[in-house]
Amino acid sequence: MEFLPHNNKAVDGQHEREAQFLATDRDVIVIGGGDTGSDCIGTSNRHGAKSVTNFELMPKPAEGRTEEHPWPYWPFKLKTSSSHEEGSHREWSILTKEFVGDKNGKLVGLKTVEVQWKKIPGERPQLIEKEGSEKQWPCDLALLALGFTGPEKSLPEQFGLTFDARGNIKGENNYQTQKASIFTAGDCRRGQSLIVWAISEGREAAHQVDTFLMGKSTLPQKNMAGDLMAV
Numbered sequence: 698m699e700f701l702p703h704n705n706k707a708v709d710g711q712h713e714r715e716a717q718f719l720a721t722d723r724d725v726i727v728i729g730g731g732d733t734g735s736d737c738i739g740t741s742n743r744h745g746a747k748s749v750t751n752f753e754l755m756p757k758p759a760e761g762r763t764e765e766h767p768w769p770y771w772p773f774k775l776k777t778s779s780s781h782e783e784g785s786h787r788e789w790s791i792l793t794k795e796f797v798g799d800k801n802g803k804l805v806g807l808k809t810v811e812v813q814w815k816k817i818p819g820e821r822p823q824l825i826e827k828e829g830s831e832k833q834w835p836c837d838l839a840l841l842a843l844g845f846t847g848p849e850k851s852l853p854e855q856f857g858l859t860f861d862a863r864g865n866i867k868g869e870n871n872y873q874t875q876k877a878s879i880f881t882a883g884d885c886r887r888g889q890s891l892i893v894w895a896i897s898e899g900r901e902a903a904h905q906v907d908t909f910l911m912g913k914s915t916l917p918q919k920n921m922a923g924d925l926m927a928v
């Protein structure tokens with residue numbers, strides 16, 4: 698999370714661009730084929746990257762909903778964002794094995810291997826590396842967009858808060874942690890999510906904090922008559 702915030706602040710005129718965060722004339726490889734990866738691809742293209750390649754560990758999804766994911770399950774469909782349309786080479790079922798440096802330690806390439814997912818009934822699928830599929834790719838800027846690993850731990854730990862199995866701050870349904878005067882909401886409570894959820898959780902938590910302090914609250918709450926939009 699250095700490349701995108703740095704770029705956003707530069708666009709906003711908050712600071713000058715630093716060369717290390719510029720993709721201009723560089724062979725960029727974005728590791729991770731999710732939404733953050735897509736943002737990295739778009740930003741690299743807008744910087745004028747020499748090439749932009751995207752690695753994804755999972756196989757290429759189908760264009761439409763498959764029998765394995767019938768409604769109402771989440772459809773694992775191929776997503777092509779406007780950033781992808783700006784230009785990128787996308788590779789699926791690929792695992793990065795090594796970062797290759799020159800004699801000065803500067804990144805010059807990535808070594809990869811193709812992978813397959815072996816289904817084992819009742820167990821998690823197993824990742825198998827394909828023999829003889831090793832390849833080296835030119836790369837002088839690698840961007841890691843590999844997923845949300847949970848909130849930063851040191852401050853919550855100092856407060857004596859605990860975490861759920863996914864590493865998020867544990868909170869009750871009323872957003873209160875096990876420390877009565879500390880509440881949690883948003884990505885740090887529910888894990889990687891969306892702006893709409895952050896807004897919703899922020900409002901709900903505000904209502905709960907108000908109730909905790911004042912004994913009641915007139916702040917909007919989801920299950921009130923009507924919905925938040927009407928308030």
Ligand SMILES: Cc1cc2nc3c(=O)[nH]c(=O)nc-3n(C[C@H](O)[C@H](O)[C@H](O)COP(=O)(O)OP(=O)(O)OC[C@H]3O[C@@H](n4cnc5c(N)ncnc54)[C@H](O)[C@@H]3O)c2cc1C
Nearest residue numbers: 701732733736849852882883884885889890891892893895
């Ligand atoms: C690259 C990327 C692209 C995304 N694109 C979309 C999108 O297109 N649409 C969408 O709906 N969602 C998108 N999301 C998800 C969305 O940004 C989040 O779900 C949302 O921002 C969560 O809001 P939040 O307030 O819970 O946390 P955040 O927005 O992460 O805010 C937490 C804030 O707390 C600060 N902080 C952390 N620790 C401390 C501390 N100890 N003291 C003080 N401050 C601290 C952080 O610096 C941060 O500013 C994207 C996320 C990423 C990473």
